[in-house]
Amino acid sequence: MELYNKNIIDTLIDTKPFDYDINQYFYNDSLFLESIRNAFINQYYNSEFYKNLVNIKYKKNFNEEFSLENFINNIKNLEDFFRWYLFLNVWVLKEYADTDYFILNKNYETELYSSGTKGKKSRIVLDNLTLNRIKKIVFNIYNDYNLVDLENEYNYLFFTYEIDFASNVGTAFSDMLLTSLAPKIKNKFFALKYDDSKKDFYFDIDSVINILIKYSKQDNPIRILGFPAYIYFTIQEIIKRNLRFNFEGVVLPGGGWKTLADKEIPKPVFRKLIKDYLGIKPENVRDLYGLVEHGIPYVECEYFNMHIPRYSRILIFNPLTKNFYYHNNNIGLISFITPYCNSYAIAFVISSDVGYISYNCECGRKGFYINVLGRAGKTQLRGCAINALQYLQQK
Numbered sequence: 001m002e003l004y005n006k007n008i009i010d011t012l013i014d015t016k017p018f019d020y021d022i023n024q025y026f027y028n029d030s031l032f033l034e035s036i037r038n039a040f041i042n043q044y045y046n047s048e049f050y051k052n053l054v055n056i057k058y059k060k061n062f063n064e065e066f067s068l069e070n071f072i073n074n075i076k077n078l079e080d081f082f083r084w085y086l087f088l089n090v091w092v093l094k095e096y097a098d099t100d101y102f103i104l105n106k107n108y109e110t111e112l113y114s115s116g117t118k119g120k121k122s123r124i125v126l127d128n129l130t131l132n133r134i135k136k137i138v139f140n141i142y143n144d145y146n147l148v149d150l151e152n153e154y155n156y157l158f159f160t161y162e163i164d165f166a167s168n169v170g171t172a173f174s175d176m177l178l179t180s181l182a183p184k185i186k187n188k189f190f191a192l193k194y195d196d197s198k199k200d201f202y203f204d205i206d207s208v209i210n211i212l213i214k215y216s217k218q219d220n221p222i223r224i225l226g227f228p229a230y231i232y233f234t235i236q237e238i239i240k241r242n243l244r245f246n247f248e249g250v251v252l253p254g255g256g257w258k259t260l261a262d263k264e265i266p267k268p269v270f271r272k273l274i275k276d277y278l279g280i281k282p283e284n285v286r287d288l289y290g291l292v293e294h295g296i297p298y299v300e301c302e303y304f305n306m307h308i309p310r311y312s313r314i315l316i317f318n319p320l321t322k323n324f325y326y327h328n329n330n331i332g333l334i335s336f337i338t339p340y341c342n343s344y345a346i347a348f349v350i351s352s353d354v355g356y357i358s359y360n361c362e363c364g365r366k367g368f369y370i371n372v373l374g375r376a377g378k379t380q381l382r383g384c385a386i387n388a389l390q391y392l393q394q395k
Helices: 006-013 030-046 048-062 068-073 090-095 128-144 170-181 205-216 228-240 258-263 267-278 384-393
Strands: 108-113 123-127 154-161 185-195 200-203 222-226 249-253 313-318 323-325 332-337 348-359 368-375
Touching (some): 006 030, 006 128, 090 348, 108 128, 123 128, 128 170, 154 205, 154 228, 185 205, 205 228, 222 228, 228 249, 228 267, 313 348
Parallel strands (some): 154 185, 154 222, 222 249
Antiparallel strands (some): 313 323, 348 368
């Protein structure tokens, strides 16, 4: 049995992101099946913790020892990987984030954490191979949505942490990665400034307004990235000051509302406010869904549906029955399968987010898209947006 073939995964990532249909999703995509087979072998052999966890869960459930060779030899289609004992829940990844339990390759380049509050932080490490893969994945997805511009020079406004003090925070890293989609940068500004005396970040709303005024006097298009709650709060300040702008550009929010969920506004209202007070067309406001424990972005298309690229699969997990679903609008915990990560054990992850998958989007892209409904349970597993949004609550 060939243990691990990295090249097959890179071949997958070289394909177009939405070049498949629903019939290929689980049964006819041999390239993805072979890629996840290799990723599982890599993860099982190189993470002793993951290996022991699979073995223990399997024996407890089936009263026999788990055999990797027998399991792999019996894989006929992707559905054979829908086994709850192969998946890691995000709380496990958080609980042991400060250990080396999930590291597959200690020669890693980048270490990222979610920006949780008092709770546990998630962590992921990226070796050079994984970093190059995720860069290519991100480029391919946004390029398919016509959100890549290699020609024009942009002014950037980041509603996230100042990168010099938060380079290992997942949201800050992701936003900087998105600058590769329009790499010609004239100016950039971070709304969350670091206060060295307090060793903490603060939301610099006055400077944000001033930078918008400055940008409005220039001919360059604008790109706005980061937490949607900050964008919304800024628009409220614009209204209060009786201002109005007319920018050309793109808004790519991400990170969610989390602790300000009671103040969250519907996305169509959010897009209209951006159009009315920033001048940016609604079709150029594209939200995304993602988490540091997975890495792949699920970005809104022209009809504001978050399509699932060929580089991953999303399942819906029922924790009561321990069954996975991928059709008929079943609602449950959003779960991920992806083979791209060579350095951390995140090939099979169950999130704390609730949702369901659909298909037949008006944009014409084949395959499924994800509908995110919110967090499960009364005790939320806290993600990147929570720490940042506390600054808004202090206003």
